[in-house]
Amino acid sequence: MNTGLYWFEHDLRLQDNQALSQLLQEVKQAHLIYIFQPKWFVVNDFGHCAMGQHRYRFLRESLHDLQQQLNSNGQQLHIYYGEPDTIIMKLHEQYEFTHVAKHFHTGVYECNQFERMSQLLQSDKVNSKPQVMTANSYTLFNENDLPMSVANLPDVFSPFRRKVEKDAKPQAPIKLDLNYLPAPCESEPSIANDLPKILGSDPILAKHNKTVQQLIGGETQARAQMQYYTFGTQGLSTYKETRNGLEGWDFSSKLSPWLAAGCISARQVAEWINEYEGTYGANDSTYWLFFELLWREFYQWQQYKYGHHMYQHKGIQQHTPTGGHQPDMFVRWCNGSTDYPIINACMRQLKHTGFMSNRGRQLVASCLVHELGLNWQYGAAYFEQMLIDFDPASNWGNWQYLAGVGSDPRGLRRFNLAKQTQTYDPDGEFIAYWSSYTSL
Ligand SMILES: Cc1cc2nc3c(=O)[nH]c(=O)nc-3n(C[C@H](O)[C@H](O)[C@H](O)COP(=O)(O)OP(=O)(O)OC[C@H]3O[C@@H](n4cnc5c(N)ncnc54)[C@H](O)[C@@H]3O)c2cc1C
Structure with a gap:
């Protein structure tokens, strides 16, 4: 029987999730996982951890929402804490997956991680080699939709924007029928209870401050926010005038945490903007939200083009900046x-x-x-x-x-x-x- 492993990372949603949908079509049983990695909690060369308390809270809420959606449709999410290579190889030993999938992301670390997992699963150490799959729904466009190769991506936003606006169309979001999810694999409980407790207790202000009170993780809440900002308050119609605010819930869409965790996709947001324009009419503001999504898009593909240079002191220009550490x-x-x-x-x-x-x-x-x-x-x-x-x-x-x-x-x-x-x-x-x- 075809058995699949799906590894969620920056795609904590069920709808418009290309890689997940593709895997689920191929298998009769599936083991769905998320991995918290120890290195996210270790102090780096700059004196900080990759994972702070606010995002940690938001992620756990997002996973909870995913878990609930899966549970009510007969599936489960297994949350692990540890090194992905070890966890995945152990799971493969246990279940002998025929298919393994993970979504595509342009980050250097994410690309390397996927590459390593593919190599491990195809190596001589593995008796039954699974088919390793990936697909993109983190960005508006697939790499092949871009009207230029990644190597020829303009280094400045405006020419990129003009070209994609003229010659490319965002991918339409895809729907997953939750009535036909493959069965879960029989399994031991995952080890979510062992997650690190970082930086003391969860931030309480998040519940009270007027800017962030509704930043609650999960696909359900992401759609509620999209609905609120568009058809609800029609805030989208005045976005261009309000977007430079400093404090408050309504001056901008507040979609960024959900987009970053993948609780909603940029493609879904673009589709929502189109539908809103169909009802209330297009104006500079409705266009401007799409314009900002293009900034997001630009940086994603810049990251794919430049790899490590994206995070280095001299930047993509390889030009020494002023300033030192004090x-x-x-x-x-x-x-x-x-x-x-x-x-x-x-x-x-x-x-x-x-x-x-x-x-x-x-x-x-x-x-x-x-x-x-x-x-x-x-x-x-x-x-x-x-x-x-x-x-x-x-x-x-x-x-x-x-x-x-x-x-x-x-x-x-x-x-x-x-x-x-x-x-x-x-x-x-x-x-x-x-x-x-x-x-x-
Ligand atoms: C120094 C600096 C660091 C930033 N770090 C991040 C980050 O880690 N994560 C992040 O999502 N955004 C980052 N941004 C971009 C931007 O500030 C946030 O996306 C935005 O403030 C989020 O609020 P919003 O969802 O209400 O945005 P809105 O104004 O409603 O915009 C809608 C969406 O467009 C995208 N967007 C808007 N502005 C930008 C931009 N300048 N660059 C890329 N995408 C944009 C975001 O996905 C955002 O959710 C950074 C900007 C600066 C100047």
């Missing part, structure tokens, strides 16, 4: 105790909630690079740990851009913080709100 100053930036009130408010918001607006992210990155003269990689690594919506391409790509080593044709971006404060927090409400929160 531990004391860097800690002040992290804790929101610099000489710049707007930066302090943004950094405290990040620390306490795991979220920061796009405007805030631009300001704090500009401050780190230009006002404080620090090494941008430390800022990017801190964001990686803290952001609830961390996505490797969007994070490191945006940081490079602001540090002048990435995909910005104009070179360094330096924001005038006094002017920005005047424009985006004219009454000082945002600064006042966060000044009451401790900086540590």
Whole structure:
């Protein structure tokens, strides 16, 4: 009997999940897994972990939602903690899978991981070699849909955008019929209870702060948010005017955490925008949300093109940036105790909630690079740990851009913080709100 293994990673959803759907069509029994990896919890060269408490909470909620959806359709999700190679080989020994699948992701680490798993499963050590499958639904377009090869991808956003808008169409989302899921493999319980308890208890502010109160992980909540922002409040119709806000639930879509965890796909969002435009009409704002998805798309394929350069000090331009590491100053930036009130408010918001607006992210990155003269990689690594919506391409790509080593044709971006404060927090409400929160 055909038996499959599916490894969820940045695709914590059942609908519009190409790799999962393809596997499920091939098998009569399936073992569905998620792996928390020990290295996510280890302090890296920049003094941070890849996984911080806010994203950890969001991920566990997303897995819970996935588990519930699967359970109510006769399937199960098994959550493991350990090295993927070891876990997968052990499971293969136990079940002798005929098919193994994982979704495609443009990250260096993700590509290497998939490559290693494929090699291990095809190696001489393995008696019954499974068919190893992958498919993409993390990006709007498949690699073959792009109107240029990845090697010829423009290094600047505008030509990329113009070309894909003219010559490419996002893939339509695909549907999975939950009535016909393959049966679960008989198995011992997984070891979710052994997950590390990091950084003390879960953040309580997430439940109370007005910007993040509804950032609850899972596919169910992702669709609810999409519905809320479009047909619910019709916030989408004014997105272009409101998107530079600093605090509040409605100024932007807030879809990033769900997109990063894969609780919703960019293709589903694009389809939703189209449907909304069909009902309420298209305008600059409805277009602008798609425009921002194209930024996300651009960074994903840049990451695929440039690999490790995406995370290196000299960036994709291989140009030495200004700035060095000064531990004391860097800690002040992290804790929101610099000489710049707007930066302090943004950094405290990040620390306490795991979220920061796009405007805030631009300001704090500009401050780190230009006002404080620090090494941008430390800022990017801190964001990686803290952001609830961390996505490797969007994070490191945006940081490079602001540090002048990435995909910005104009070179360094330096924001005038006094002017920005005047424009985006004219009454000082945002600064006042966060000044009451401790900086540590
Ligand atoms: C220094 C820096 C670091 C960043 N790190 C991340 C990150 O780790 N993860 C992440 O998802 N976004 C990142 N962004 C992009 C952006 O700030 C967030 O996507 C956005 O603030 C999320 O809020 P939203 O979903 O309400 O966005 P909206 O304004 O509603 O935009 C809709 C979606 O478009 C995409 N998007 C919007 N702006 C950008 C952008 N500049 N680059 C790439 N995609 C974009 C996101 O998927 C977002 O959810 C970063 C930006 C900067 C300047």
